[in-house]
Amino acid sequence: MIPDFGFEFQAMGTVCHLRLCAPGEAEAAASAQLAIDEVRRLEAKYSRYRPDSIVSRINASAGSGERIAVDPETAGLLGFADNLHEASEGRFDITSGILRRVWDFKAARVPSAEAVAALLPDVGWPLADWDGETLALQRPGMELDFGGFAKEYAADRAAATLHAAGIAGGTVNLGGDVSLVGPHPTGVPWKIGIAHPRRTGEVVASIDLAHGALATSGDYERSFEVDGHRYCHILDPRTGWPVTHWQSVSVVGPACLASGALTTIAMLMGDDAHAFLREQGVAFLTIDADGRLHREMPAVDLSAP
Known part of the structure; x- marks a missing residue:
């Protein structure tokens, strides 16, 4: 049985994790470094904080x-x-x-x-x-500002880099945006957790994935409350003010780049989010402002929100 190995690193302002299946730790570590280098290449290339980007x-x-x-x-x-x-x-x-x-x-x-x-x-x-x-x-x-999709693109690129390096199964998780390298060699899918938008460190649901990607946007990542009203970092460019309709939106799709963009758009669409996501033909899980969970996603293990 081929074992899997875990690696953690910091990039793009968040904690990142790799889970890779390889014959040995040395092989996994070498491949992991290639993926990390690719993420950091993209961070340098598209960072608004670097004058040479x-x-x-x-x-x-x-x-x-x-x-x-x-x-x-x-x-x-x-x-x-x-x-x-x-x-x-x-x-x-x-x-x-x-x-x-x-x-x-x-x-x-x-x-x-x-x-x-x-x-x-x-x-x-x-x-x-x-x-x-x-x-x-x-x-x-x-x-x-490429902040709305650079991390998701980097997750896809890291997964592609690992696949090219010979890693057949694994996950790339950049701060909750996940791109799959492939299933575990045993054929068992990876169980991917979706963060609870109101309970830090807890998971509201988990989903079994062997291929594709999972991305989540939420009103909890960078936010504050004043007089009982939550203000989050997802801003409507037409008004300049934060979204308020959804606590979080998660989308499963073929690539993290597309999935992440769809979660952001859905957060901005309010009542029309579900119809929009159905039109895109993707599986999704949303949590509304009152904490109610809505899902059109197969093989989801739910805990109470």
Whole structure:
């Protein structure tokens, strides 16, 4: 029987875990390092905190009229974001990161309506002049932020790297966004837990997966409460204010990148989330603002929320 080995590391602002099946620990460790290197490559490439990243280069040129040429990998991600903006009717917008200038979740302070409104003219993917190869942010102060999908993309890339290295079975878990390398060699699927949105460290449900990916978005990851009202980091780019309808949304799909984007859009769609997810043909589990659990997902082991 081929054993499995676990590895933990920090990347993209979260705790990451790998579970890999390999003949021995040395083989597993070598493959794990390849996956870790791939995650950290993408973190460096798309971090808005690094002045040498492609995202920082694009942001620094905002309003200058300069067109920034991007490599094929980045072009693919920008094309993905472009398609999602259209499919979500503007809810998925990678220019909305500038809203963090007034939303300080560490300080737990609600900004004024005027402060939020002042940023909205600089939010809007149509203001990013994207031609498929080059991009120019038309207004000074605009920014791109890949935070809405970089981690999920990195999970997929790490899983692909492990598969190419000869790992037939395993999981890549980047802060709760999971991409499967493949089932355990015994044929047993992996049991993946879904975090409880109100009980830190607890699992609200678990699902058996052998292939594909699981992603979750929630109002608990970065949030605060004031006068009994919860404010979370998922902001509607059309209004600048946080979502309130769902505590969490989890989606199972063929890739973590797509699953993660769908969870974010669903969080932003309110009452229309279930209909939207059904149209996408994915399995999902949601928890509404009152803590009620809704699921259209096979083989889910549920605990009481």
